[in-house]
Amino acid sequence: MALSDGDVDGRSVRRMNNGLAAAMGKDSSIADPARCRPLDNMLAYGSKPAPKAFVPLSVDMKGSTFADPKGTSVVVALSSHDQAGAKQVLAQLRTALAKCGSGFESVNGTYDEVDERPVSGLGDEAVSYVMWGGVQGENAGASFTVVRSGATVVTFNAINLEKPWEVAKPDPAVVKAQLAKVEKAAR
Numbered sequence: 639m640a641l642s643d644g645d646v647d648g649r650s651v652r653r654m655n656n657g658l659a660a661a662m663g664k665d666s667s668i669a670d671p672a673r674c675r676p677l678d679n680m681l682a683y684g685s686k687p688a689p690k691a692f693v694p695l696s697v698d699m700k701g702s703t704f705a706d707p708k709g710t711s712v713v714v715a716l717s718s719h720d721q722a723g724a725k726q727v728l729a730q731l732r733t734a735l736a737k738c739g740s741g742f743e744s745v746n747g748t749y750d751e752v753d754e755r756p757v758s759g760l761g762d763e764a765v766s767y768v769m770w771g772g773v774q775g776e777n778a779g780a781s782f783t784v785v786r787s788g789a790t791v792v793t794f795n796a797i798n799l800e801k802p803w804e805v806a807k808p809d810p811a812v813v814k815a816q817l818a819k820v821e822k823a824a825r
Contacts, residue, residue, distance in 0.1 A: 639823035654694040674742035676730040681746045685727045689717035707799030712808045715793040747773040761787035779805035788824045
């Protein structure tokens with residue numbers, strides 16, 4: 639149910655199979671305060687309960703390279719749970735968003751502010767937010783849209799490769815294509 643190359647016009651899709659991807663999808667947060675751990679886990683696309691299966695993808699503008707970055711890059715992470723587990727992941731994120739607006743500290747950095755963003759019409763339920771901060775005092779905005787469709791949790795994390803200091807939104811075409819594949823597979 640993961641996107642494949644050619645599914646979204648103008649975008650290349652590749653499955654992340656490197657060491658970074660191996661660290662993703664796990665519940666490894668030690669954030670302080672503890673109530674913010676679901677947000678911290680999401681920096682590595684992890685959750686509690688842990689997913690039964692996890693697939694991270696990198697979706698980039700065609701022609702974008704490390705030496706010549708173009709447009710917005712989107713990390714798409716698919717996590718398979720049972721229905722109750724998927725609902726729990728979104729419930730924990732909502733609770734953390736309600737209680738962690740003033741930020742938290744973790745091994746992933748210091749986040750001074752967490753802003754919930756409006757989102758509707760995606761999957762069975764969704765949350766969207768921006769975390770401000772990072773490692774070594776940077777003040778970048780990490781933008782997340784997390785969608786539950788049945789027992790699958792899909793996370794979209796976007797970054798503008800040409801202007802990384804600006805908050806980026808995931809390309810709606812990428813979101814639409816990925817959610818359509820998840821919903822089709824669930825039928």
